[in-house]
Amino acid sequence: MDxxxxxxxxxxxxxxxMMKATYDALQKHGYSDLTIQRIGDExxxxxxxxxxxxxxxxxxxxxxLEFLLxxxxxxxxxxxxxxxxxxxxxxxxxxxxxxxxxxxxxxxALTALRGQAPYDDAYRNQFADADDFFREHLADIVRTGVExxxxxxxxPERTAAFLLATINGAQTQRVTTGSDDPIRAARDExxxxxxxxxxxxxx
Amino acid sequence: MDxxxxxxxxxxxxxxxMMKATYDALQKHGYSDLTIQRIGDExxxxxxxxxxxxxxxxxxxxxxLEFLLxxxxxxxxxxxxxxxxxxxxxxxxxxxxxxxxxxxxxxxALTALRGQAPYDDAYRNQFADADDFFREHLADIVRTGVExxxxxxxxPERTAAFLLATINGAQTQRVTTGSDDPIRAARDExxxxxxxxxxxxxx
Numbered sequence: 001m002d003x004x005x006x007x008x009x010x011x012x013x014x015x016x017x018m019m020k021a022t023y024d025a026l027q028k029h030g031y032s033d034l035t036i037q038r039i040g041d042e043x044x045x046x047x048x049x050x051x052x053x054x055x056x057x058x059x060x061x062x063x064x065l066e067f068l069l070x071x072x073x074x075x076x077x078x079x080x081x082x083x084x085x086x087x088x089x090x091x092x093x094x095x096x097x098x099x100x101x102x103x104x105x106x107x108x109a110l111t112a113l114r115g116q117a118p119y120d121d122a123y124r125n126q127f128a129d130a131d132d133f134f135r136e137h138l139a140d141i142v143r144t145g146v147e148x149x150x151x152x153x154x155x156p157e158r159t160a161a162f163l164l165a166t167i168n169g170a171q172t173q174r175v176t177t178g179s180d181d182p183i184r185a186a187r188d189e190x191x192x193x194x195x196x197x198x199x200x201x202x203x
Numbered sequence: 204m205d206x207x208x209x210x211x212x213x214x215x216x217x218x219x220x221m222m223k224a225t226y227d228a229l230q231k232h233g234y235s236d237l238t239i240q241r242i243g244d245e246x247x248x249x250x251x252x253x254x255x256x257x258x259x260x261x262x263x264x265x266x267x268l269e270f271l272l273x274x275x276x277x278x279x280x281x282x283x284x285x286x287x288x289x290x291x292x293x294x295x296x297x298x299x300x301x302x303x304x305x306x307x308x309x310x311x312a313l314t315a316l317r318g319q320a321p322y323d324d325a326y327r328n329q330f331a332d333a334d335d336f337f338r339e340h341l342a343d344i345v346r347t348g349v350e351x352x353x354x355x356x357x358x359p360e361r362t363a364a365f366l367l368a369t370i371n372g373a374q375t376q377r378v379t380t381g382s383d384d385p386i387r388a389a390r391d392e393x394x395x396x397x398x399x400x401x402x403x404x405x406x
Contacts, residue, residue, distance in 0.1 A: 026322075029322075030319065030321075030322025030323060031235075031318060031319060031322060032234075032235075032319055032322075032323075107321075108321030108322070109321075111317070111318055111320075111321055112318045112319070112321055112322065113318070114314070114318060114375070114379050115234065115314055115315045115316070115317060115318015115319065116233065116234060116235055116315070116318065117314075117378070117379035117380070118233075118310075118311030118312075118314055118315055118378045118379060119229075119232075119233025119234060119235075119311070119315065120233060123379075124379060124380060124381050127376075127379045127380050128380035128381060128382050131376055131380055131382075131385070132382075135385060157388060158388040158389075158391060158392050159392060161385040161386070161388035161389040161392065162369065162388070162389045162392035162393065162396075164372070164376075164385070164389070165369050165372035165373040165376060165385075165386070165389040166365065166368050166369045166372055167372065168372035168375060168376060169367070169368035169369055169370065169371035169372025169373070169375065170368040170372070172317070172371060172372065172375055173330075173334055173367075173368060173371060175320070175321045176317050176320035176321060176326075176327060176330045177320070177327060177330050177331035177334055178327050178331060179331050179334075179335075182334070182338060182364040182367070182368075183364070183368070185360060185361040185364035185365070186361075186364040186365045186367070186368040188361060189361050189362060189364065189365035190365065193365075193396065193400070196400070197396070197399070197400070
């Protein structure tokens with residue numbers, strides 16, 4: 001039998017449970033029908049704890065967005081070590097490959113929250129940070145590939161901005177249209193772009 | 204003095220006024236704080252007319268999405284006549300060029316509604332239709348360019364899917380991050396992609 005976990009009721013665990021309850025309520029009811037009551041229904045502890053932590057739905061959802069984007073950043077593949085081509089291949093596969101229902105749900109949640117950003121500074125700032133993070137990660141990979149001589153001497157920032165726009169657009173279309181074929185076509189063309197525009201030919 | 208307009212109170216005009224009221228309320232309050240009450244506040248006629256036309260907020264917003272996407276389709280540049288390169292240039296400029304506040308507001312509204320699509324079939328179907336429309340339009344242009352010999356013999360559907368994903372992604376990032384530089388970088392790279400991958404060199 002496992003020893004009792006001394007952190008079982010730690011603030012961090014409670015926060016994680018609230019975030020999970022928010023995520024589950026979102027998947028069940030959709031963004032526009034999301035209420036504190038419904039989030040509370042998914043929360044295994046007393047609902048009053050939610051109100052102790054957050055002033056209301058708006059504050060809870062900003063914290064939830066922060067939580068999702070932390071997870072998003074942690075999930076971006078950063079392995080593949082020294083090989084820039086392999087790192088880029090992994091990111092394209094992770095972002096636009098055939099992914100499971102959990103990954104689709106996760107992207108759906110992010111897309112729903114991104115839909116709030118045109119009208120909410122807090123959301124806009126968080127998405128700007130997340131996009132910057134992913135773009136800089138891509139630019140680092142491209143820069144490394146150029147230095148290693150496996151990529152052509154492209155502008156890493158510009159290439160990264162282009163890759164990110166294509167990946168974001170294809171992911172968003174995927175979870176907002178339910179149609180996979182065009183996304184596969186966009187991914188195939190992106191892979192070709194990397195092969196013909198980025199990778200040095202005789203590699 | 205203009206003659207009285209016999210269609211002043213036609214069902215079509217009332218519908219347009221309801222759509223404008225919805226749009227104005229959305230810009231003022233954001234999606235998550237949008238209510239029938241607030242839409243009614245922007246509507247110049249009796250609020251009860253809204254309830255005569257729509258069963259509630261959900262039905263009104265689906266009609267609003269349809270209205271926005273009709274306008275979106277009507278706004279996609281289809282001029283430029285016979286020159287495929289010029290048509291494509293106009294679309295990239297229209298989609299990712301320096302556009303005014305009205306265009307940004309319009310894209311913000313579409314992005315907010317797209318955020319509902321992961322959890323709502325009616326929204327998902329409409330966005331699938333709109334994306335198909337834009338993608339087929341792009342594919343037609345690419346196909347024409349290939350036939351004219353001004354574009355290389357690429358796969359028009361695949362190229363169009365790639366162009367659309369990049370355009371959608373860059374537009375969405377623009378209205379959800381408030382940051383313009385990365386979008387400009389993505390557009391510059393897209394223009395280069397068209398020049399080097401699509402246009403036949405000696406044109």
